[in-house]
Amino acid sequence: MAAFVTRFAPSPTGHLHRGHAYSALSAWTAAQQARGRFILRIEDIDRIRCRPEYEAGVFEDLAWLGLSWEAPVRRQSEHMEDYGRALRELAERGLVYRCFRTRKEIAQATLSAPHGRMDAFRGGPLAAAEEARRLEAGEPFAWRLSLEAAERALGGFERLAFVEEGEGPGGERGEVRVRPELGGDVVLARKDVGVAYHLAVVVDDALQAITHVIRGQDLFEATHVQRLLQALLGLPAPVYRHHRLLMGPDGKRFAKRDRSETLRELRARGMTAARIREELGFV
Secondary structure, X not given: OOOOEEEEOOOOXXXXXXXXXXXXXXXXXXXXXXXXXXXXXXXXXXXXOOOHHHHHHHHHHXXXXXXXXXXXXXXXXXXXXXXXXXXXXXXXXXXXXXXXOOHHHHHHHHHOOEOEOOOOOOOOOOOHHHHHHHHHOOOOOEEEEOHHHHHHHXXXXXXXXXXXXXXXXOOOOEEEEOOHHHOOOOEEEEOOOEEOHHHHHHHHHHHOOOOEEEEEHHHOOHHHHHHHHHHHHOOOOOEEEEEOOOEOOOOOEOOHHHOOOEHHHHHHOOOOHHHHHHHOOOO
């Protein structure tokens, strides 16, 4: 039997809630059933929002739920050179370009597209002289993936796909054709946060030999650009299992930004881990 390796990869930008518990338990249970490996990864590349106390809370909450994981735990902030190496490879092959537009300019360009609002931004590199002038002036820029260059490098996107063993938000299952246009020319790195999520996650999944990515349907669309990056970098493609999102009494999904009740708050008011596991369907 082939090895089964999955992971739970939270960002320590707040305390975990029921939605995180459901995702972590889904991955951990799948690993147990397959007699495989469960890896915890800390995705802390957001230097502004990530905090040590939130990371400590991740360990505390997962241990309270009864989960165990391999040591040492990989922290993205300690492996920036791995992501830089992948970015340099893409740059040397002409697959990324410097984009000097601000977020406001990107939003305006998207809204003023000739056929109405585009799915995502598409651009391209500046003329060499103009780019040199802006670099000399110290203007900030982001490295964006060029879908046009990526399509040329791969000879088209028609045969690019990923395997979905769970279910996408639209009921997608089985072999799903990749649609890179959903993400457009995504940002892969910028000065304020360094490497971006998409590039870091595909590098980490390859380095950690992840065979199955088990996560919420809110990240289903991200799979399209991540599968594209895997193809461009010659990285293995995991199998994906996207699961439903938990909804609160108000009909909204649990989220940090909505101040959803955290696991530590549930614990403080006497909720047991066994009760949470039962509530979430993990008896």
